[in-house]
Amino acid sequence: MGKHPLRYSRRELVEMAFGSAAAGLFASAIGCDRLSRMVSDPLPGKGELILQNHRVGHRIRDFTAPSQAAPAASEKHQCVIIGAGVSGLSAAWHAERMGIEDILVLELEAVPGGTSRCDNANGFEFPWGAHYLPVPKSDNQPLVEFLTQCDVLRVDENGVVEVSEQYLCREPEERVFAQQQWWGGLYPDAIATPADRNELQRFLDEMKRMSAAVGEDGKRMFALPTRQSSSAELAKKLDQISMAQWMSDRGFDSPPLRWLVDYACRDDYGLRADQTSAWAGVFYFAARLDEQSGESQSVMTWPTGNGFLVKKLVEPLGDRLRLNQAVARVTPSNRNLERSSLMLDVMNCETFAMTTMEAEHVIVAVPQFVATRMLDAAWMKSRDETRDIPTEVFSYGSWVVANIHLRDRPEEAGFPMSWDNVISPSGSLGYVNATHQLGMDHGPTVLTWYQALTDGQSNIIREKLLTRTWSEVAETVIMDLELAHPDIRPLITRLDAMIWGHAMPQPHVGAIFHPARAAALRSIGNVHFACTDLSGIALFEEAFDHGYRAAAACV
CATH class of the missing domain: 3.90.660 (Polyamine Oxidase; Chain A, domain 2)
Known part of the structure; x- marks a missing residue:
């Protein structure tokens, strides 16, 4: 050192x-x-700083298509998926099960998985991002089916989800350091006052009530995936204030509770409670409560974090997953048709050589600030398509x-x-x-x-x-x-x-139900979109569902 x-x-x-x-x-x-x-x-004598491939990203951002006619496609596919994060890999997994066999997944980075990637060194495995998955409820059928095929869980004859014991997080699950020592659980009960504990119980009771709440449209207020949640007026009102304001309005002022809620917002959303939409803040606690017990769903985890699940999604692809491949532009082969085949300009990230390929469908499984740059501007204009990605919504x-x-x-x-x-x-x-x-x-x-x-x-x-x-x-x-x-x-x-x-x-105040987010979900011809920024909640369940939805649009 x-x-x-x-x-x-x-x-x-x-x-x-x-x-x-x-x-x-x-x-x-x-x-x-x-x-x-x-x-x-x-400092330790060994270590490195790892960055995403910004150099290639900037080349793609500044890419200008050649003015001459595009070269003939070097290969053709039924469905090309751009991005090998969880959304893209989920799209591939579901597309194959829906009968689409000719699939190709292209990934800019040298490693698949996005923020769920993992690594190993010196005999240890470890995550580089997302590291757990709560046990899904039985009504999230696509995710339950995937996890069943992975031998992670099974559904009994009564519809109850049972998890293989080795994948449930073993005790002790969590602890918090406060006042110069460690305490079991994330709420430091040992240093809370009786008034703090009473307020915590009142908060948990409110979360149970919110978990069971149903909107005017008949949907649960807080469901996973979020597209099953209510979009009624009450939900939209929650989105217009911060989680901190929601807490204050209800007299939740206990310092340990305010810290816990702020931690939850930072943990799942990368925002403080005063920056987070109250809808998203309540969702964190209410969406994963078991209807029978009122307790939070159990957590599944692996030494590689969610990299375990990424590997399960990658395994069936074989050479249909190509790494170090960046898509610069997506253009229809015939702009005059509502749906024509699509031409993709693809850059090899190691040699910077460009090739062209053709696809019947394209699933763009990358964030909107990247996705909108890929689509041919003249084609978008001819369709009167404008993709508004305001930074207060897509941050x-x-x-x-x-x-x-x-x-x-x-x-x-x-x-x-x-x-x-x-x-x-x-x-x-x-x-x-x-x-x-x-x-x-x-x-x-x-x-x-x-x-x-x-x-x-x-x-x-x-x-x-x-x-x-x-x-x-x-x-x-x-x-x-x-x-x-x-x-x-x-x-x-x-x-x-x-x-x-x-x-x-990040689900900032007013971002969840903003019209720009709903508009970004729509397919453009036979270009479909799949990424967690389309719902504003960066969870494995969300990414997996966006892949499922995009794959279904190709059938």
């Missing part, structure tokens, strides 16, 4: 990652003098994820290390323990640390993120971990970090 020069003081790094209010917390933990230094404490959060390899476990104060470990004083989301599900409670492990950047303008945050060095990111991550584990630094043998510039769509 060695010290590294920093371009920013450690105080500035803290403010960049956690906001200006966090500087005082870190100063009290490590001292003002250390926080002001522009040199790191000793995307920036995240930092780090995988920290430990030669041994740090000392613990209070409740033992769990699967999910949250450090409440800081602005991070804490970490998950990659070996927890394997029953390895001692010795070496990998901690996957998460941070959603919620302060400031997203484009400004993104620019700062993309210019940070490995040393600056590593020092930020370790300083955060040291709040709960003062002895952790010398235990780290390797630290890798990934910066997600556009990690997930």
Whole structure:
């Protein structure tokens, strides 16, 4: 381990990652003098900073189609899917089951899975993003069917979903660090007052009521996937205020409860409670409650996180999945027809060579800010198609994820290390323990640390993120971990970090039921769309459903 020069003081790094209010917390933990230094404490000798393929992304953004006639297609397919995140892979999985056999999936990155990708090193497997899936309810039939085929669960003769025991998150599931020690669960009950506990119960009772609520259109107010949810007036009204405002209007002022709700919004949406649509905030708690017990659905997880499910979706594709392939433009072969075959200009991300292929259907399984640039402008104009993607509706959060390899476990104060470990004083989301599900409670492990950047303008945050060095990111991550584990630094043998510039769509106030989002769902001829930004909720269940819906549009 060695010290590294920093371009920013450690105080500035803290403010960049956690906001200006966090500087005082870190100063009290490590001292003002250390926080002001522009040199790191000793960092591990191994590690790298991983970025998405921005260079190719910018080439695609600035792509100009040749003025001469397009070259003949080098190959033809029934359905080409652009993007191998969960939505695109789900579209391929469902399309094949709906009778479409000639499928090709193209992915810009060298690894499939999007924000559900995973990795392995030094004998450990670990996630680079999404790391769990709640047990689905039986009425989410496409997802239940997929998980049944994966031997993850089965449905008994009474329609009850039963999960294979090894995939249910083992105890202890979660803990929170508060007042200098760890407590079981995410709500620090041991340090709550009787008034706090009464307010928590009142909040949980309200969530049960909201979970059972039905809109004027006869649909449940909060259902998964969200397109099964009510879009009645009451739901739309919730979307017009923030979750923080909703809490205040109902007298939910308990500090532990306000922290829990704010954490939930940051965890699933990359937003603070005062930035999050109240509909999305209530959805987080109400959509996954069991109707019978009133308890939250059990959680399934794997050492690779949702990368386990990505692998199950990838396996049947074989060479029908092509990595390092970026689609620059989608153009109809005949603009005068309502539905004609589609021509795709495809760039090899390693050689930058361009080829052309033809498809009967195209599923665009990438975010709207990318998707709209792919579609031929002249064709869109001839159809009077305008895709409005206002930034207040289609905004995307920036995240930092780090995988920290430990030669041994740090000392613990209070409740033992769990699967999910949250450090409440800081602005991070804490970490998950990659070996927890394997029953390895001692010795070496990998901690996957998460941070959603919620302060400031997203484009400004993104620019700062993309210019940070490995040393600056590593020092930020370790300083955060040291709040709960003062002895952790010398235990780290390797630290890798990934910066997600556009990690997930964010359900800002007024964004869920905005007309632009409904308009973006519509197919354009035989071009169909599948991505979680079409509903504003970045969950596996949502991505899987968008793939299902887009595949059905091809049949």
